[in-house]
Amino acid sequence: MNNITKHIKTRRSVRTFDGRELTKEDINSLAEFAKTIENPYKIPVDFKFMNAKEHGLNCPVSVGTDLFVGGKIKYTENTSVAFGYSFEMFVLYAQSLGIGTTWLGGTMNRSAFETAMELSDDEIMPCASPLGYPAKKMSIREGMMRKAIKADESLPFENLFFDCSFAKPLSKEKADKWTLPLEMVRLAPSAVNKQPWRAVACDEAVHFYLNRRKGFARTEKLDMQMIDMGIALCHFDLTAKECGLNLAFELNDPKFETNSDVEYVASFRLA
Numbered sequence: 265m266n267n268i269t270k271h272i273k274t275r276r277s278v279r280t281f282d283g284r285e286l287t288k289e290d291i292n293s294l295a296e297f298a299k300t301i302e303n304p305y306k307i308p309v310d311f312k313f314m315n316a317k318e319h320g321l322n323c324p325v326s327v328g329t330d331l332f333v334g335g336k337i338k339y340t341e342n343t344s345v346a347f348g349y350s351f352e353m354f355v356l357y358a359q360s361l362g363i364g365t366t367w368l369g370g371t372m373n374r375s376a377f378e379t380a381m382e383l384s385d386d387e388i389m390p391c392a393s394p395l396g397y398p399a400k401k402m403s404i405r406e407g408m409m410r411k412a413i414k415a416d417e418s419l420p421f422e423n424l425f426f427d428c429s430f431a432k433p434l435s436k437e438k439a440d441k442w443t444l445p446l447e448m449v450r451l452a453p454s455a456v457n458k459q460p461w462r463a464v465a466c467d468e469a470v471h472f473y474l475n476r477r478k479g480f481a482r483t484e485k486l487d488m489q490m491i492d493m494g495i496a497l498c499h500f501d502l503t504a505k506e507c508g509l510n511l512a513f514e515l516n517d518p519k520f521e522t523n524s525d526v527e528y529v530a531s532f533r534l535a
């Protein structure tokens with residue numbers, strides 16, 4: 265996928281579709297691309313296209329399409345973050361074809377989606393998305409929803425990213441080669457737009473942390489805010505690659521001192 269920053273910048277959640285069915289060509293492109301998707305945790309995600317009428321699927325926030333895509337993944341360690349990375353690759357590829365998506369973790373009849381996904385005992389379907397061509401104008405409900413969750417507000421760069429210590433905010437100027445990849449993290453979608461990603465850049469590496477917020481689905485198997493982290497890792501990694509940076513993925517907590525409530529997730533280091 266080329267032009268990754270363009271797709272990241274132009275993507276937004278689409279909840280109002282224009283009623284046209286996806287062309288066969290577009291569905292085939294999505295299906296072919298889905299087969300190639302990988303994540304740094306090497307946990308595969310299977311994508312399945314589902315018709316709402318056929319499977320009794322209901323998503324009260326989206327109008328104008330009957331097509332949905334779900335992702336299923338084997339439950340193991342790091343399932344949620346791995347899923348976030350892979351499903352976001354699909355979302356960005358859809359964007360590159362002019363196809364609208366919305367990450368759905370809550371506003372759907374989940375059990376009908378899970379049945380339609382034909383999950384085996386060791387699999388989960390963390391999230392799904394409607395698929396269709398965006399309508400020219402958003403529904404009033406969609407506009408109100410965006411306002412209510414402040415969907416168009418991004419936290420400042422300096423509040424999210426740090427310079428070798430959580431006590432020292434990182435400026436865009438100082439971030440140097442990491443500026444664009446981190447800017448693209450800032451534009452990532454997150455559940456209720458809480459933007460829980462934090463990162464510390466230090467010694468040729470960037471370490472990612474989750475700043476947990478209350479009130480999000482978190483069971484033994486499914487951790488909604490870790491999905492947000494996977495999306496952030498995806499934006500960072502794909503952008504860095506497009507900038508020509510050769511990165512190695514690491515799970516090695518540098519244990520920076522912090523009094524805020526952050527949890528280490530993963531790091532990328534210049535290879």
Ligand SMILES: Cc1cc2nc3c(=O)[nH]c(=O)nc-3n(C[C@H](O)[C@H](O)[C@H](O)COP(=O)(O)O)c2cc1C
Nearest residue numbers: 276277367368369370371415453454455456457491
């Ligand atoms: C893990 C995850 C779960 C989400 N679940 C829902 C959902 O159930 N319903 C919904 O309407 N939007 C959902 N969203 C979309 C967010 O509300 C949206 O990404 C955020 O408000 C930012 O807006 P944007 O995507 O237009 O940039 C979810 C997003 C993520 C990342």
